[in-house]
Amino acid sequence: MNSLQETGIQRHIRGEDVQKDMRMHTKEKPYSCEVCNLFFATSSELKKHVRIHTKKIENESNKPYSCDVCGSSFTQKGNLMTHMRTHTGERPYVCKVCCSSFTNSSNLKIHIRHHTGEKPYSCEICDLSFTSSSYLNRHIQIHTGEKIHSCEKCGSSFTQKGNLLTHMRTHTGEKPYLCKVCSASFRNSSHLKIHMRYHTGEKPYSCEVCGSAFTTSTLLKRHIQTHTGEKPYYCNVCCSSFVTSPELNRHMRFHTGEKPFSCEVCGSAFTIRSHLKNHIRSHTGEKPYSCDVCSTAFARSYSLKRHIRSHKKDKRT
Template structure:
């Protein structure tokens, strides 16, 4: 699943191209403070001041300048004076060049163009930073971890990740950040300020990078391409996470269960599993969530908002990730290949679950009976056996089920439609699942083999039932006597001996039976 959106990324990347670093207006002042027509005279004056040792020193921090004008501008950092206001929005700046740069935000003007890719920038300093993207030169090497950088700025930021220096602190909540820019973005959470509005819909964002990434959903633009499989992505983070699929690397480890993840955001989401804290309460149904993301998804189930629509068949989904997975049905794309057999899957979760059939791993354990399962869904459905809960009701016969998939299969019983025809024997099926199982009877494919006696089966669940002969396991206990049975349906049939219930009726003679097999036998012998 393309699974949770983070607006503020962590700084652990070796070359954090996803961080949209634009210099503050004050920084741009110093980088662009020499007007073109006076550039030569000012340079000569600066050199003359240095030669005659006429440095102008800041009395507050000790920094020295060759010109008094530069010192005067610098002092405004300490005094907070901003004498240059914008007439359009009222924002003020410490110097004229800062205001000039800011006005380009209103006008949309970007006069500095990259001659290699055509990208436009609103300042020469931002263009200079961008040009390093086209250069393979990375002269700044971290002595602690070996990562290399093309930019001194990002190299210094990276060093802070080792020293854990976070000297920019939010006054509202106390959270600290490595850069002033990240603090400024964070503060918008408290102010609710969303400066960047989408040109195509009503959404707005706290960061320009988030806006650009969002607008690519509308335009379909995917400028970040994988060199190994040519898959494209709308943002650098998507490409970076995708590359881990090829390398198999998962650099983010959970310190509580040793599970590994390809991104810090996935790790952060996972950590909520280990926390009992569930602060997000649904006011409509009372369900609680540890994650705000999943809480918001849940709310959509009440409002029935499905705003991600498949262009091929019109089916709609709650999340973009679910739509993406669905589209693989149309494209036939199966990215995830089994390491043990020839099978491939559309989802990484399906692959993991499948590979556990080969490895025998069952990491999900029931705390009530210590039974283990290879996937969370198996454990979740099993827990209904203990609780007796069956939350999915058939609206045609009031039969209840422990899962939506079981209900869906059952509903085909009420439908006369049987679209799946066997070309070998003419038998028809309402369910694709049972049709495929039936085909195995013709091909004699029995790929589920018992390790104890070598007997083979067409289905995994038939093998599982068979293995109880060897283990002696009888998990289904009668509520009325001490008898135990290997199968759930046998338990149901047995309990009807105690209750006297006979739910299967012969339509010809009116006789009733406690199980379907008895009814079938009766119809063959007595009511042909």
């Protein structure tokens, strides 16, 4: 056959490739999943996605070992025992380089790759590489946009089952991670880890401008905005700008008139929680702010500041 000639099959394949390329530009996704209604650009992508649902069904029907604490189920007893360590806090596998500890040997193995620099799992789309297959799978979902784990209560969807399980605790109120120092409880282990820093005094995130240190990266980012002057959250009503979204939310209550914080004694309502706390002291008589000069006590910090100015004025006269 002449090299310039095409068979019908070759023309068909070339036509499919052209269609596939066009969908990359048009964002068209004609192939839909009957289970979760996600759409895909090609039939091969859809087939690959459907396998996730079939695998999920197979897994759920074959997990006889359940956790009494959180209800998670497992195919093998050993996996359940490893999982239980997330509740007990036991971490028997220790890194010889930095003394970090882990609940199982595979997590230790992945951790050691951070010391060696080994990243054996590569993304075929963008060539980024990762220390574990789970990190790679999580990354790939950035490209596909898949969120196959949905909450039956509120409809929120997640890329990972673990994130869905954590989210479900906002509905159930379950907080299985307990602080051994003060008995505070948390929905996930990362929140407990951050909380423990308040007891240990650890502040691993430092500002390069002024050296201030913080317990979380979020607090550091918020602090850095005080140096840059950045206020990315804008009020649509009066154009005021704020460093954080909670500050904007508080501000919006002045426009809407919303007062979500109510006094149980007299029913007075307030836009800000701190205002309610100050008000409650008018019922309790509590005066936690004391003057170092004359020991006069006040219910509010600004009352103390105003009082201190009277001492400074006396000194001048």
